Amino acid sequence: MEALRKWVQAVWFFLANGFWGFPVSQNIYKGPLKVICSPGLNCYSCPASTTYCPIGSLQQLLLSIRFSLQNGHYYFGTFVVGSMGLLGATFGRFVCGWACPFGLFQELLHKIPSVKYSIPKKLNWFKYGFLALFVVILPLVLVDQFSLGEPWFCKYICPAGTLEAGIPMVLLQPGLKKTIGWLYLNKMMILVIFIFWSVVASRPFCRTTCPLGAFYSLFNRYRLIKLKFNEENCTQCKACHSVCPMEIRFNETPDSGECISCMKCMTQACNYDAISLEIGGYSLPNRILTSGKKAGQTLT
Amino acid sequence: MNGKFKIRKTPLVLISVFLLLWLTGIVLGEPSRVLEQACSICLSCIGIG
Numbered sequence A: 001m002e003a004l005r006k007w008v009q010a011v012w013f014f015l016a017n018g019f020w021g022f023p024v025s026q027n028i029y030k031g032p033l034k035v036i037c038s039p040g041l042n043c044y045s046c047p048a049s050t051t052y053c054p055i056g057s058l059q060q061l062l063l064s065i066r067f068s069l070q071n072g073h074y075y076f077g078t079f080v081v082g083s084m085g086l087l088g089a090t091f092g093r094f095v096c097g098w099a100c101p102f103g104l105f106q107e108l109l110h111k112i113p114s115v116k117y118s119i120p121k122k123l124n125w126f127k128y129g130f131l132a133l134f135v136v137i138l139p140l141v142l143v144d145q146f147s148l149g150e151p152w153f154c155k156y157i158c159p160a161g162t163l164e165a166g167i168p169m170v171l172l173q174p175g176l177k178k179t180i181g182w183l184y185l186n187k188m189m190i191l192v193i194f195i196f197w198s199v200v201a202s203r204p205f206c207r208t209t210c211p212l213g214a215f216y217s218l219f220n221r222y223r224l225i226k227l228k229f230n231e232e233n234c235t236q237c238k239a240c241h242s243v244c245p246m247e248i249r250f251n252e253t254p255d256s257g258e259c260i261s262c263m264k265c266m267t268q269a270c271n272y273d274a275i276s277l278e279i280g281g282y283s284l285p286n287r288i289l290t291s292g293k294k295a296g297q298t299l300t
Numbered sequence B: 001m002n003g004k005f006k007i008r009k010t011p012l013v014l015i016s017v018f019l020l021l022w023l024t025g026i027v028l029g030e031p032s033r034v035l036e037q038a039c040s041i042c043l044s045c046i047g048i049g
Ligand code: SF4
Pocket: A227, A243, A244, A245, A246, A247, A248, A250, A258, A259, A260, A261, A262, A263, A264, A265, A266
């Protein structure tokens, strides 16, 4: 199952970043596919990007809401929030575990051998602050004389934007080098911090900062496709605790907003069918999904 | 099948609500604005703007 997940992550990476003509065009993709929402965080100013980033687009719509209204347009972000909500209500944070390029990047970094640390649970709450403040409130409220705000999260925080757009665009268009200032350096510093943090801790950006992860986490309990805890089968062996990359105790908090539904607990740890995949109320038979070796199990 | 099959209605309600929101956005012409934004380089995202 883990190998399948890695393949799915790779496929999504290339679907969201499928424009490989950029070394010739020296520019970003500008075709009609960009009206499609990227499920994971993927900067639309990345030269290879073929979809729009929901967090970037939402900020752009909110920061120009007054300007749009003055010009007779009713762009409130309903199309973007609708797309995000459809993904959230169907998959929740499955998207983070299976379809986010920046999530994959952090997972690969975490494979680098080093001492590993956990992340204090209190830091998980920060991502909701970033969603509310940097994505919604600040772009909406702080506007200039032209009634335009700023994309606060993109501009001051997003390390995915720096990695996927900031670095490659400056390399592709050397003219941009002249405009580099403290803002660019600030974003580079944030990216470097997350790179080192990802080596020593599992998915720090997803857990503490990602506003898209925060949005999807709101749906984890009510999403259509989710992992179900079958309490009557649980022996409290706690095998699920040790495999979880998000440090969740699945048997204690099965609907945790932090669960990225990687399914490691189900396919690599639980020997008692206490965890199953459920679609709209129907539990899939576990034998379909669990064929690998599990914790504490020896293959004969 | 593991256990009884009892359909969960909340996800279906949520999907319907967001589908409605998505369609409203289309009726208001928002996709063209999203496309326009996504097709121009966001200097802020790069850390320049
Ligand atoms: S609780 Fe299970 S499915 Fe969720 S992130 Fe942890 S190991 Fe993966």
